[in-house]
Amino acid sequence: MQFTSEISSPGITERTFTLDDVTGVLWSPTDGTAGAPLILMGHSGSLHKKSRGILARAFHYVTDYGFSVAAIDAPGHGERPRNAQDEQWVAALEEAWNAGDPIDEIVTEYNTSLAERAVPEWQATLDALQALPEIGPAAPVGYGGITLGTAIGLMLTAAEPRIKAATFGGVLVYEALTEAARQITVPVEFLLPWDDEDIDRHNALVLFDACASQEKAMHVYPGWHDQVPEFAIDDSARFFLRHLGPGATSTI
């Protein structure tokens, strides 16, 4: 892991990094992170590691709760070039979108491929983050992401025992996601914009029902799919604090 830039503002330090061909960013509280939770944040499709939604949650988590937050660009997103196959999917999506045709099959294929590539990238990133002295192997780890960040996050959380709590959102459901959800037993919280015109609410309800977690909750609020109100961001911070913070008891 190579840090490539560092900027500090009051209470928060932002460092970008590369790990092989993965580009990422780590936000840390300036007054130390000993034992603090590390939250991995996955961005939405077509967006990137420093999109507005990620920044809002990262800033709140770091400055108000003292968490560390890391985000990486998904394959072919942000600073990472698309491969030829990615280009085909993106072109097919744009074409279908403009023609008003259904996009479900294309999204399913594309998200499946992105998640297959992103899970080992996240695992390598987590290895590298845990090797940093300011984080270390004992920092409790959570994951948060909506849309594409949910598709990747469900696969990652099912596969990765270091993730002890996760927040998800709406995403087009396909069988591999439902199957991953069935394997998830850590506490989960869904953040679900109720008026998403692109992703029917039914998708998130299926995933919520599928999760095998003993503690699960879904927070529904009005709005479109990348709108997470500030109070819901704070709810999610408290969810992580409850399960990953000092004295947390239900992180089994």
Place this chain on the structure above:
Amino acid sequence: MQFTSEISSPGITERTFTLDDVTGVLWSPTDGTAGAPLILMGHSGSLHKKSRGILARAFHYVTDYGFSVAAIDAPGHGERPRNAQDEQWVAALEEAWNAGDPIDEIVTEYNTSLAERAVPEWQATLDALQALPEIGPAAPVGYGGITLGTAIGLMLTAAEPRIKAATFGGVLVYEALTEAARQITVPVEFLLPWDDEDIDRHNALVLFDACASQEKAMHVYPGWHDQVPEFAIDDSARFFLRHLGPGATSTI
């Protein structure tokens, strides 16, 4: 308002009261309530002002947040005798229940009548509570209730401008409730047990959609209809704190 008993345990004082033929209870923090929110709690059908769910929320609100909490018995519930018509509804409900027949029509009639009687009782109770020096007219007022407490609460919140924030839950929907929800503009939070076998989740979704509130959220968690997990109770306390506590800005 006549206080009829008083018991204190560390941090909380419980006083029962009567107001005409209404029987009620007021829980207060022992270290004073100046300017603190007052939360009115409505119990479920067939239960009473000191049922387990009310006690759990009242204790948490008072001892952890310093709120005052008041609950009254609905007409024909708890310490209050049923009238002849109530007895008929209860008998009809038991008969339908035992026979496995649908109860929707009976519940709608019964809840409609209970809410019609309970709204002015709550308003008179609120007048009397605000006349107490330890509460006063300036205390911000919220309402919380599930099932029957939601039916009464929707009618009360639509009619009563002193209520500035409310939490509701699942309840069998009928037109007057949807109509009341459409008139509600204060912040609302729904607490919805997802696996309620008696009240289909669809009912709460209809009411949630109908509320005209700019800030509304629905918190879904697994469980049957009177099971509110501790973390959801705390979420609801923070909801009231956000809208009724010191510095609250969105209580218009």
